[in-house]
Amino acid sequence: MEEYVLNAQGLSMRYHRTLALDNLNLTLTPGKIVGLLGPNGSGKTTLIKLTAGLLTPTSGEIQVCGQPISPATKALVSYLPDKTYFSAKQKIRELLDTFQDFYADFDRERAENMLGALGISLEARLGSLSKGNQEKVQLVVVMSRRARLYLLDEPIGGVDPAARDYILNTIITNYDPTATVLISTHLIEDVERVLDEFIFLNQGKIVRQGTADQVREETGKSLDELFREVFKCLPNC
Amino acid sequence: MNWKFTGDRPVYQQIMETLRGAILKGELPPGGKVPSVRDLAAQAQVNPNTMQRALTELEREGLLVGGGTSGRTVTQDETILSAMREQALQALARECAEKFMVFGLTPTQAARLLVALDTPKEES
Structure with a gap:
């Protein structure tokens, strides 16, 4: 099973009456940047939270690098939530201390260099930064871990195009060939050039999956166009 | 190099065209060193695997040579x-x-x- 960074089988997640994930099967191999694409409420964040071990599935199984979700897999997974969990009062230096304490694979020097290049002071408090810079700081600390699986939930939501470029560049330049990056977003046009593979999720099910260049080769369409086409005829979006 | 992409064709093919153009224009002269996959990917803002694929294809065409640890160069074969x-x-x-x-x-x-x-x- 070790050949899969992520292996989900028969995965379902129910919140009261809502079935957020519906018997989903998914495997991811190392060295890929994968787009998890779908409209709002399609189950993207649920899948990511299950993989990060923040939720327990109603049924089915997930393995990361061949191991069931556990503290051991949390050490292999670097997770960027869609909402921040850092305190606005915290100084960036303290945030780096926390990461160093929590994660053996945290490369502090790398994080400090990247923050230096951004001109962000380690003494600054997170709350004093602009929204774009806050997002950059979070991405820098998450990508500075030497993890096997990066889960980035909406990393480019709500930032300006320059910040978006910076964030995509950080993802491209920091990932290594043994690791896989799963990026969830609905801003497909912005990310499609950096993706190896894509997953279209709708109502908790995978409706299409493949490689981005294959779509362009076979259909002459961009992922964005294909997305609009696939989701136009589906209910609830 | 001027990296522009359209959505209707595979990105690796568009990268190959840009690189061929750079060789023709002399931006990448014969025998000149080609930047690393990582640097080119960052420049073009594309996936490193896609850049790798484009360079490998150009190598197959004979336009680029090397590809080992010392990096690739543009061919000098007239x-x-x-x-x-x-x-x-x-x-x-x-x-x-x-x-x-x-x-x-x-x-x-x-x-x-x-x-x-x-x-x-x-x-x-």
């Missing part, structure tokens, strides 16, 4: 370079002819217009 140049110019000619054809001009008629551009202006 035969390959001139074949590539020939191909690129023919493609340009075809593209140009197609544009004229939209207006109902044959390539010969179009060529006359091109030749006219070449003649020095006569004093009136």
Whole structure:
């Protein structure tokens, strides 16, 4: 099973009456940047939270690098939530201390260099930064871990195009060939050039999956166009 | 290098065209060092695997050589370079002819217009 960074089988997640994930099967191999694409409420964040071990599935199984979700897999997974969990009062230096304490694979020097290049002071408090810079700081600390699986939930939501470029560049330049990056977003046009593979999720099910260049080769369409086409005829979006 | 991409064709093919263009224009001279996959991917803002694929394809075509630890260089093989140049110019000619054809001009008629551009202006 070790050949899969992520292996989900028969995965379902129910919140009261809502079935957020519906018997989903998914495997991811190392060295890929994968787009998890779908409209709002399609189950993207649920899948990511299950993989990060923040939720327990109603049924089915997930393995990361061949191991069931556990503290051991949390050490292999670097997770960027869609909402921040850092305190606005915290100084960036303290945030780096926390990461160093929590994660053996945290490369502090790398994080400090990247923050230096951004001109962000380690003494600054997170709350004093602009929204774009806050997002950059979070991405820098998450990508500075030497993890096997990066889960980035909406990393480019709500930032300006320059910040978006910076964030995509950080993802491209920091990932290594043994690791896989799963990026969830609905801003497909912005990310499609950096993706190896894509997953279209709708109502908790995978409706299409493949490689981005294959779509362009076979259909002459961009992922964005294909997305609009696939989701136009589906209910609830 | 000018990285621009359209959504309707595979990115690796578009990268190959940009790199061929850079070689033709002399931005990447024969025998010159090609930047690393990582640097090029960052420059073009594309996936490193896609960049890798484009470079491997160009290597297969013989336009790039090396690819080991010392990095890739542009070939110095004149035969390959001139074949590539020939191909690129023919493609340009075809593209140009197609544009004229939209207006109902044959390539010969179009060529006359091109030749006219070449003649020095006569004093009136």
